[in-house]
Amino acid sequence: MAKKKTATSKKTKTPRKEINFTLTKQQKIVLGSFLFFLGIALFFSFISYIFTWQADHSIIGEVNNRELKTENWLNKFGTNVSHFFIYKGVGISALIFAFLVALTGVYFFFDYAKKQLQKFWFWGILVMLWFSMLFGFFAEKNSLLSGIIGFEINDLLQDYLGLIGTIFVMLFLLIVYLVIRLKITPELVIAAFKRTKKEVISDFSSEGNAKPSEGSKTKEADPISEQVPLKNEVVEVSEKPSEAPIKKEITPPLEKIILKSDVEGDLAMEVEQVAEEEVVTENLSDKLVKDFGEFDPTLDLSNYKFPTIDLLKDHTTGGSITIDQEELEENKNRIVETLNNYKIGIASIKATVGPTVTLYEIVPDAGVRISKIKNLEDDIALSLSALGIRIIAPIPGRGTIGIEVPNKNPKTVSMRSTIASPKFQNAEMELPLALGKTISNETFVVDLAKMPHLLMAGATGQGKSVGLNAILTSLIYKKHPAEVKFVLVDPKKVELTLFNKIERHFLAKLPDTEEAIITDTTKVVHTLNSLCIEMDNRYDLLKDAMVRNIKEYNTKFKARKLNPNDGHHFLPYIILVVDEFADLIMTAGKEVETPIARLAQLARAIGIHLIIATQRPSVNVITGIIKANFPARIAFRVTSKIDSRTILDSSGADQLIGRGDMLYTQGNDLIRLQCAFVDTPEVADITEFIGAQKAYPDAHLLPEYVGEEAGTNLDNNIDERDKMFREAAEVLVIAQQGSASLLQRKLKLGYNRAGRIIDQLEAAGIVGPFEGSKARLVLVPTLEALSQLLDNENK
Numbered sequence: 101m102a103k104k105k106t107a108t109s110k111k112t113k114t115p116r117k118e119i120n121f122t123l124t125k126q127q128k129i130v131l132g133s134f135l136f137f138l139g140i141a142l143f144f145s146f147i148s149y150i151f152t153w154q155a156d157h158s159i160i161g162e163v164n165n166r167e168l169k170t171e172n173w174l175n176k177f178g179t180n181v182s183h184f185f186i187y188k189g190v191g192i193s194a195l196i197f198a199f200l201v202a203l204t205g206v207y208f209f210f211d212y213a214k215k216q217l218q219k220f221w222f223w224g225i226l227v228m229l230w231f232s233m234l235f236g237f238f239a240e241k242n243s244l245l246s247g248i249i250g251f252e253i254n255d256l257l258q259d260y261l262g263l264i265g266t267i268f269v270m271l272f273l274l275i276v277y278l279v280i281r282l283k284i285t286p287e288l289v290i291a292a293f294k295r296t297k298k299e300v301i302s303d304f305s306s307e308g309n310a311k312p313s314e315g316s317k318t319k320e321a322d323p324i325s326e327q328v329p330l331k332n333e334v335v336e337v338s339e340k341p342s343e344a345p346i347k348k349e350i351t352p353p354l355e356k357i358i359l360k361s362d363v364e365g366d367l368a369m370e371v372e373q374v375a376e377e378e379v380v381t382e383n384l385s386d387k388l389v390k391d392f393g394e395f396d397p398t399l400d401l402s403n404y405k406f407p408t409i410d411l412l413k414d415h416t417t418g419g420s421i422t423i424d425q426e427e428l429e430e431n432k433n434r435i436v437e438t439l440n441n442y443k444i445g446i447a448s449i450k451a452t453v454g455p456t457v458t459l460y461e462i463v464p465d466a467g468v469r470i471s472k473i474k475n476l477e478d479d480i481a482l483s484l485s486a487l488g489i490r491i492i493a494p495i496p497g498r499g500t501i502g503i504e505v506p507n508k509n510p511k512t513v514s515m516r517s518t519i520a521s522p523k524f525q526n527a528e529m530e531l532p533l534a535l536g537k538t539i540s541n542e543t544f545v546v547d548l549a550k551m552p553h554l555l556m557a558g559a560t561g562q563g564k565s566v567g568l569n570a571i572l573t574s575l576i577y578k579k580h581p582a583e584v585k586f587v588l589v590d591p592k593k594v595e596l597t598l599f600n601k602i603e604r605h606f607l608a609k610l611p612d613t614e615e616a617i618i619t620d621t622t623k624v625v626h627t628l629n630s631l632c633i634e635m636d637n638r639y640d641l642l643k644d645a646m647v648r649n650i651k652e653y654n655t656k657f658k659a660r661k662l663n664p665n666d667g668h669h670f671l672p673y674i675i676l677v678v679d680e681f682a683d684l685i686m687t688a689g690k691e692v693e694t695p696i697a698r699l700a701q702l703a704r705a706i707g708i709h710l711i712i713a714t715q716r717p718s719v720n721v722i723t724g725i726i727k728a729n730f731p732a733r734i735a736f737r738v739t740s741k742i743d744s745r746t747i748l749d750s751s752g753a754d755q756l757i758g759r760g761d762m763l764y765t766q767g768n769d770l771i772r773l774q775c776a777f778v779d780t781p782e783v784a785d786i787t788e789f790i791g792a793q794k795a796y797p798d799a800h801l802l803p804e805y806v807g808e809e810a811g812t813n814l815d816n817n818i819d820e821r822d823k824m825f826r827e828a829a830e831v832l833v834i835a836q837q838g839s840a841s842l843l844q845r846k847l848k849l850g851y852n853r854a855g856r857i858i859d860q861l862e863a864a865g866i867v868g869p870f871e872g873s874k875a876r877l878v879l880v881p882t883l884e885a886l887s888q889l890l891d892n893e894n895k
């Protein structure tokens with residue numbers, strides 16, 4: 101694009117070329133090498149000067165005399181430059197300057213992001229001055245230590261503040277540096293101190309527990325290799341999202357050519373030529389990624405340390421699984437005998453010993469009907485006189501028949517062993533869960549993101565809470581707080597309290613609520629609705645970004661292809677955990693069921709996953725709609741076959757042996773697992789370890805939900821009243837009885853909503869205060885009086 105411009109005056113301008121500060125790649129490499137070698141040269145000069153300065157002192161400044169030789173390794177250059185920087189400057193701290201110059205060279209050479217380099221210079225110069233000032237205390241003994249600058253600053257401070265004042269200033273500056281630059285806080289120091297103590301103790305107590313080395317995720321196939329921390333430490337590489345979009349207009353450099361006319365008096369014409377526009381092959385996002393690196397969501401807590409494996413205990417008291425030959429032989433003989441009694445011949449039998457059960461795989465003689473063996477389940481169990489016999493006929497994919505017989509001495513599977521297993525450590529999953537061990541002693545790891553929701557049931561005391569803790573622990577061990585947030589619902593109020601300590605790291609809550617862990621039904625309803633809003637918002641973001649799921653969205657966001665100014669932000673996974681679902685359904689019914697079903701149907705793509713546990717797997721708790729949307733299920737031992745069918749769609753859970761023995765299904769086969777065991781003190785240690793670290797200012801905030809249930813306090817706020825307020829008032833005035841259950845019946849409201857309306861009626865002066873078991877007094881005698889009262893309010 102060439103643009104012509106006619107000059108209107110005779111005045112000629114000198115041709116001008118605008119300076120373009122952007123360096124080409126080659127220029128950067130040349131400049132980088134120059135600065136690197138300059139830095140190294142300075143370094144050698146300074147080192148050499150420290151030893152030779154006295155010998156060379158007399159010839160400082162004599163640069164014109166070529167004959168003159170100095171002792172410095174870099175001769176006159178070295179002597180003079182070092183004299184300037186060390187003697188007249190900052191003393192031996194000038195070595196930092198040499199280092200900074202060399203580092204700048206490296207940054208230019210490899211074309212790294214310059215923001216980081218600026219930080220290095222800023223802090224480097226401050227540190228240099230600080231050391232120079234510090235050495236100022238000893239300047240009288242050795243003037244080379246502090247240089248003139250350090251000596252003068254120190255002297256000046258001492259003149260005004262005295263020695264002690266100066267020391268205080270120095271200490272203060274040191275603390276500022278440690279806190280701001282190295283982000284060392286008292287909590288971290290305490291946590292580090294505690295950890296060191298623990299490590300020393302564990303070193304003494306457990307031989308063979310090799311002290312884990314920091315920093316890497318080992319890929320080797322050593323099953324119980326202690327890898328601490330279990331995830332790479334986060335390295336600060338890129339800038340915050342808000343800084344991401346930089347819109348720069350690049351004006352191409354201009355070249356002007358003046359055409360001089362031969363004819364006297366003619367106007368000179370200036371033709372402005374625009375230089376060839378640079379072709380930008382990389383788009384803005386590539387450039388941003390090049391300059392700042394990929395967006396790193398963990399940057400806000402870049403010093404976050406993943407919990408270490410030594411926080412988990414080894415519960416396998418009896419050592420690894422031992423094979424009791426006698427028990428095996430006995431069981432085998434009984435199985436063969438029992439089957440023979442029913443005329444079922446066996447071609448071969450094989451045993452696999454698991455932590456809690458042993459699987460006997462039988463190949464029956466040709467022509468034996470499988471259903472025959474299945475029908476003999478109870479008889480076989482009787483003759484083996486053991487609880488929990490489960491017959492799998494046939495074992496899918498193997499063509500054999502399995503009989504699971506509980507071991508006499510079951511072994512506990514420690515969470516420690518599942519977390520440390522390579523299967524979990526190397527799991528390339530979005531949300532890996534180390535649930536426990538299979539019958540063949542393999543660690544069983546599944547991806548919650550693929551489930552995508554999990555239903556868990558089991559009679560009381562069979563290991564549900566431990567199972568939930570194992571799930572939460574797995575995620576905490578694998579995920580950074582920026583990547584996953586939990587919404588915890590705990591109507592029993594005691595099971596999940598420990599996770600309070602990691603509220604500002606891992607929990608999400610409604611705005612304006614104090615506790616993140618939800619124990620109250622009203623709040624559950626609000627939170628579920630708020631999650632639905634979050635889901636809708638996320639779908640809008642996904643639509644805008646033209647991606648299909650959260651994974652693609654986050655990848656695109658990390659590659660800086662989505663502009664934060666358009667509302668885009670990194671989306672953490674949100675995991676809703678409900679510890680006692682039956683309780684919720686009983687108190688809030690449809691108010692809970694509807695949003696849960698909606699979330700379960702739609703939330704999988706946008707990273708909201710539900711884990712719902714219940715003691716009572718009856719059909720009115722786990723309704724058809726809930727079941728249909730929870731393909732992944734875990735059943736601990738239940739009391740009846742009916743319960744087992746409700747949860748698993750087949751029997752089997754009633755034959756489990758308890759204490760973490762469980763069946764897992766993701767829609768097809770049932771897998772028998774021994775749940776990993778994590779004790780409450782271990783969870784306490786983990787949450788304490790995380791809680792002691794730097795956290796976000798608040799828990800992750802969910803969108804505000806202002807629903808029909810708004811207005812739960814006693815403020816007489818007309819705008820926040822329930823939609824059914826007037827109708828409710830009329831019902832109570834007619835009946836002259838202030839009871840919530842009356843409203844529930846007459847207006848078909850949920851318990852909570854009716855309760856809230858009663859509160860609002862009390863605030864409006866329509867019903868009296870709570871009177872224990874008696875119904876509240878209705879303070880308005882007639883419908884006319886009521887409408888008068890309400891109309892007056894609106895004026």
Ligand SMILES: Nc1ncnc2c1ncn2[C@@H]1O[C@H](COP(=O)(O)OP(=O)(O)OP(=O)(O)O)[C@@H](O)[C@H]1O
Pocket residue numbers: 512513558559560561562563564565566567715759760761774775776777778
């Ligand atoms: N995986 C396991 N391995 C070994 N023991 C276990 C395991 N899970 C649970 N137990 C044992 O069973 C006890 C009860 O477990 P848990 O508290 O998880 O039961 P629960 O089903 O949550 O009961 P509730 O519904 O009453 O809270 C534990 O204290 C523990 O001793």
